[in-house]
Amino acid sequence: MSKKADVVIIGGGITGCAILYQLAKYDLKCVLLEKEPDIAAGTTKANSAILHAGFDAKPGSLKAKMNVKGNALYHDLKDELDLDIKWTGSVVAATTEVEMTTVKELLERGRGNGVTGLEIWDGDKIREHYPTLSPDIKGGLWAPTAGICCPFGTAIAFAENAVMNGAEIYRDCGVTSFNISDGRIVSVETAKGCFKAKVFINAAGLRADDIARLAGDDSFNIKPRKGEYILFDKSAAQQMTDGIIFPAPSKNSKGILVCATFDGNVFIGPDANDQDDKENTKVTYEGMDGLMAAARKLLPEIPVRSAITEFAGLRAVSDNGDFILGKSDKVPNLVHAAGIQSPGLTSAPAIGEYIADIVVKELEAEPNTDYVSGRPARNVFHTADNAQRAAMIAKNPLYGRVICRCETITEGEIVDAIKRPCGATTVDGVKRRTRAGMGRCQGGFCGPKVIHILARELHIPVSEVRKDRLDGVMYYDKDWKDGGNV
Ligand SMILES: Cc1cc2nc3c(=O)[nH]c(=O)nc-3n(C[C@H](O)[C@H](O)[C@H](O)COP(=O)(O)OP(=O)(O)OC[C@H]3O[C@@H](n4cnc5c(N)ncnc54)[C@H](O)[C@@H]3O)c2cc1C
Structure with missing residues (x-):
């Protein structure tokens, strides 16, 4: 049985997530497909995390326009989405x-x-x-x-707002082929079945040229x-x-x-x-x-x-060195957000608006009258003062158990990270949402504990907990019990 949507976005990096965030403001059924076990696990997780001012890019280029506009948009988004900037x-x-x-x-x-x-x-x-x-x-x-910002945290914030507003995100869901009729894409095949839509957005990062080619568009290389x-x-x-x-x-x-x-x-x-x-x-x-x-x-x-x-x-460097944004010349219902190299992180909110504008006009979409801005509040222990910490622990004793000693990240925050919209399902997913494992020991001490918490909360054996985008399982300490609570 195919799943049906108005819009399918391929790729859950900062670009795909920013587009999903914008489209969630409209009365459209939007689905994002990501091949890895988590969003923000491609180029979005490994960059300089700078929100560039915009003096580098060639004047008149899409890079220059999107950079300057994206930087300005982040000033408002910081409060709206509680972004780390x-x-x-x-x-x-x-x-x-x-x-x-x-x-x-x-x-x-x-x-x-x-x-x-x-x-x-x-x-x-x-x-x-x-x-x-x-x-x-x-x-x-x-x-x-x-x-400076947290790049994966920013993508996750976009995704959380979109999911709160009805968008769906499928992970471990790589697009493997397109079903085409009369030159238009009817549906995509994935590891999780077939997805039909009216418009398909290519935000596949380094694989954007491969995705375009699969759909019959060989107009660019990455x-x-x-x-x-x-x-x-x-x-x-x-x-x-x-x-x-x-x-x-x-x-x-x-x-x-x-x-x-x-x-x-x-x-x-x-x-x-x-x-x-x-x-x-x-x-x-x-x-x-x-x-x-x-x-x-x-x-x-x-x-x-x-x-x-x-x-x-x-x-992800394109042939002409600039961003490739807009409808494919070869496949009418394919829209590219490709060649998004630096300053792609800075440009993401502007790219999101630019691509959403094309889709909204194409589908004559109306605003989503139930749209809710923001995202659920985050409980962050290491930046809280003592009174706030006491209140957190009184509400939930798991905030009183420090799991990552280098960064002072508590079990309560790790459980939150798993339970939030588009929550973590991997050890690195927890790391990107909480910073558990980002400190001096790089997860040497807290890694096994995080595995056990994931197994407990996801109701899977510890041997099935994955580190990140690697296939297979992570090492684990099967005897680690810590009082039997985790
Ligand atoms: C070294 C370096 C430094 C940088 N520094 C900065 C900076 O300081 N400031 C700045 O603004 N920008 C910077 N950038 C650029 C920025 O990181 C990128 O522009 C941005 O992360 C690109 O995001 P994306 O979503 O387009 O791609 P990605 O984050 O790569 O996301 C694409 C996603 O598509 C998924 N995908 C691929 N194929 C498929 C498929 N078949 N099916 C489903 N999903 C698929 C991938 O798994 C991936 O998650 C830097 C980049 C690098 C490499």
Whole structure:
């Protein structure tokens, strides 16, 4: 039996989730299909998490338009969806006169793109704000509208609101083929059966060209461009930075930056290496060495021993280097949101509006009169004061059991993460929603406990609890009981 919808979105990264969020405001039955066991498990989980001001992209490009508009939209969305965002501003730091010329070009480009508040700072002013930076920095571009966010948390927030408003999200549900009649898509086949719809949206990230081709559209290619990172413990922040420090950009990327995260860690990266493999997110010795050498030009003293993990993300680079947004020329009811490389995270709310507008006109959709804004409140223990903590524990004693000691994440929060709309079903799903496992021990202590909580709440054996997008099961400690409660 086929399931029926008005709109099927393929891909549950920030792009697919932002589109779903916008479409949920209309009287449309919307379904999102994600091949992995969780949303936000592709490129959306591994990037620099910067809400860019918008001075990089070529004037007139979709990237430039979506970046500046997306950044502005996040200012309202922060309150509406309770998003984890800090508006820190960013600096592009130049160490040579040639790089200063590039910085001045970025100023002009940014002004042309409509970015407000841009200023050129000299080296002393930069070091006044960021005292740990190199004495070699001659000056740079200050962009007050930039910020840092939690990228997977943002995608999850979009999804939670959409699900509250009637949208459906199917995970472990990869699209494998299309059923086409008279050149139009009738339905898609997936691991969870057939889905019929009037309009299909291609937000499949690195696989967007494969999805387009499956439907009969071979008009573009996507190539992966890898970026590796080193992540540092929160204790390193004082020695490093609490801001966003870019070097002068290269042709292929914004360069290797030193940057704080929303939760107070610091990272250096990413580099930019083209490759053919769309799954290879391995980090390399050469990559790590290259990151350290490049970052030391901005920040001479890097506390290497405070590094807690490394990771890599893959940019989905299209043939023309720009976003591909709009109806397919070859398949009339296929709409692409493809080639969404950086600044795709920043652009997501604007892309969501842009694509929703096309669909709403096509289907002549009316507003959803029952639409509810926001999402369920989050109980966050580690940021609560003592009175708030006492109230949380009085309401539910599980908030009194700390499971992740590095990040002070409680069992109550982990259970919430599993039970919320589009809740976690994997260990990394819990990590992305709560930060359990993101601290210095990287889940070494709390991982087995999280597995047991997932097994209990999902009513599955511990041996079936999955880590993330990997097939198979995670190691587990079958004797771990902890008082028999978990
Ligand atoms: C190194 C790096 C740094 C970056 N830094 C920034 C930054 O600081 N600021 C910024 O704005 N942007 C940044 N970006 C870009 C940003 O991360 C991406 O633009 C954004 O995450 C893309 O989201 P997406 O939803 O399009 O793709 P994805 O997150 O990859 O989502 C696509 C989804 O489609 C699913 N899918 C694929 N095939 C199928 C199928 N057959 N059926 C069902 N589902 C399928 C995938 O599993 C995946 O979950 C960076 C990117 C990288 C790699």
